Amino acid sequence: MALQIAPFDRARHLDTAAMLLADRQRRDRERDARLPGAFEVPAACRPLVEQALDGHGAHAVICSDGGRVIGFAVMSAQVIPQTHFLASFFPPRQASMGLSAHAVEAGAEYDVYRELYAALADRFVSLGFFDHSVNIPASDAAAREAFVSLGFGLSMAAAIRDVAPTGRGGASVDVHQAAAEDAEAIFALSEELTLHHARSPIFNPYIRESDAESHNLQRGLLGDTANAHWVAYDGARAIGMNTFMPPGFLSPLTVPDKTVYLFQGIVMPDAREGGVGTAILSRSMAWAREQGFEHCALHFATANIPGARFWLSSGFVPVEHGMRRRIDDRIAWANK
Ligand SMILES: CC(C)(COP(=O)(O)OP(=O)(O)OC[C@H]1O[C@@H](n2cnc3c(N)ncnc32)[C@H](O)[C@@H]1OP(=O)(O)O)[C@@H](O)C(=O)NCCC(=O)NCCS
Numbered sequence: 001m002a003l004q005i006a007p008f009d010r011a012r013h014l015d016t017a018a019m020l021l022a023d024r025q026r027r028d029r030e031r032d033a034r035l036p037g038a039f040e041v042p043a044a045c046r047p048l049v050e051q052a053l054d055g056h057g058a059h060a061v062i063c064s065d066g067g068r069v070i071g072f073a074v075m076s077a078q079v080i081p082q083t084h085f086l087a088s089f090f091p092p093r094q095a096s097m098g099l100s101a102h103a104v105e106a107g108a109e110y111d112v113y114r115e116l117y118a119a120l121a122d123r124f125v126s127l128g129f130f131d132h133s134v135n136i137p138a139s140d141a142a143a144r145e146a147f148v149s150l151g152f153g154l155s156m157a158a159a160i161r162d163v164a165p166t167g168r169g170g171a172s173v174d175v176h177q178a179a180a181e182d183a184e185a186i187f188a189l190s191e192e193l194t195l196h197h198a199r200s201p202i203f204n205p206y207i208r209e210s211d212a213e214s215h216n217l218q219r220g221l222l223g224d225t226a227n228a229h230w231v232a233y234d235g236a237r238a239i240g241m242n243t244f245m246p247p248g249f250l251s252p253l254t255v256p257d258k259t260v261y262l263f264q265g266i267v268m269p270d271a272r273e274g275g276v277g278t279a280i281l282s283r284s285m286a287w288a289r290e291q292g293f294e295h296c297a298l299h300f301a302t303a304n305i306p307g308a309r310f311w312l313s314s315g316f317v318p319v320e321h322g323m324r325r326r327i328d329d330r331i332a333w334a335n336k
Contacts, residue, residue: 001065001111005119008060008072010053017062017072018046020103024137025253027106031139032319034160034295039253048100048252052076055101057127061119063104063112071104071112073097075120077129085217087210088194091131091326095124099135099251099320104143113146121327130327135251138318147323154302156322158250160259160295161315163288170279177287178229178241180222185238186229187215193266202303221245221263230284232267232276240267240276242284247297254319255297260288262298265307277310 008017025039038044053060055076063071078094080087097120104112121132134152136143138159178186194214197204221227221243232240247261262284267276288296298316300307 001108003111003115004064005061005115006064008053008062008074013062013069013072014046014049014053015042016069017049017103018042020070020072020105021045021049021100023106024103024140028137028139028253032137032317034256035137035254035319036252036256045100049074052098052101055098059120059123061116063115065108070108071102071116073102073113073116073120075101075124075132077124077127078133082207082209083213085210085214087207088197088204093129094131094133095120095129096133097135099137099253102134107142109140109142110146110149113143114150117147117150125327125331128332130329130331132325132327133322135320135322137253138321144321144323147325150325152323152325154321155324156299157302157308157318158254158297158299158320158322159311159316159318160254160256160297161317163260163285163293163296164315165285166278166282166314168278169275170277170282171275173232173234173239173276173279175230175232175280175283177225178222178231179225180219182229182231182238183215183219183222185231186218186222186241186243189231189238189241189266189268190214190218190264192268193264196266196307197301197304201305202301204301218243227263228284228287230280230287232271232280234271239271240280241265242280244284244288249299250297251320256295258292258294259297260291260293260295262296265298265311272306278314281314 019042022042022045029035052074057077060074062069075095078096198206227245229243231238243264245263247259
């Protein structure tokens with residue numbers, strides 16, 4: 001292989017990039033037939049690649065072998081203010097490659113991803129971006145191996161299950177749909193969820209400056225009954241919840257039709273491991289069926305031991321992995 005990296009030229013490379021992404025989706029669907037088939041067609045992938053190219057501060061490269069383009073990647077700048085409701089979950093200044101922002105011809109993943117990333121990382125490190133992330137299809141072992149070899153580790157999973165009843169029985173607790181007047185109970189459960197993510201071994205810093213925006217988002221969701229908030233009670237005390245919203249945080253490459261997004265799942269620490277989480281999920285899946293949904297998607301941090309174990313044993317199967325790498329920022333002044 002005589003690999004060559006060059007800048008992505010929209011006029012010359014967009015069609016090839018769309019074709020490479022459609023091919024990748026076809027391979028991913030051979031391993032997981034739940035993924036949308038519409039994106040096996042290059043014309044459907046084209047707008048996704050264009051969206052990546054239009055991303056904030058985006059920089060894109062192609063890799064060719066003997067003049068034939070066999071891979072592309074787009075990295076963009078993700079800057080999250082301290083007040084953003086996701087401030088606790090993402091680094092404030094990150095260079096990221098989304099799920100539709102890269103594809104490589106089958107069999108060439110290892111060498112080509114390494115070259116593509118080297119070119120993009122050079123630019124973003126020189127701009128002071130030391131946190132890097134890439135999202136890959138969960139079943140794409142070749143892409144995962146390439147990024148592991150570059151120093152990336154797993155950080156997030158997006159996972160999907162159908163809305164069939166849960167396979168195990170839950171505790172007998174009262175589960176009710178919350179409304180606007182229950183906002184304080186929802187905020188308290190939400191706070192416990194963020195604190196859980198601040199503990200070992202996840203260690204996401206709880207950025208309190210984001211509370212106001214989180215509460216605003218939550219109030220907005222609660223105001224629309226389409227975003228059901230199912231809350232379990234022990235007497236008058238709210239002890240757990242599942243909250244829902246439309247699947248905006250997911251890539252179209254992974255979301256089947258009629259998917260609802262489970263935004264927050266939490267049971268208070270003293271009420272865990274007794275079937276409360278299962279009882280809430282049971283109720284919320286019954287609601288999802290009543291609403292005509294066929295799938296339920298969610299994200300979890302891969303370092304979240306009880307969360308990952310519970311979702312995986314409740315029938316959720318990962319479709320997408322987020323991987324991260326943190327570069328030693330002394331590189332900004334060393335070697336000079
Ligand atoms: C994930 C979470 C919501 C699960 O809630 P939970 O009330 O503990 O859930 P359940 O009790 O129904 O099930 C938990 C485990 O206890 C087991 N269990 C259920 N009923 C049981 C019982 N009566 N006796 C013993 N074990 C029981 C389940 O089989 C399950 O085992 P598994 O996780 O190994 O599959 C809870 O652990 C939690 O809030 N974690 C912190 C927040 C979090 O991670 N949220 C998800 C963010 S993505």
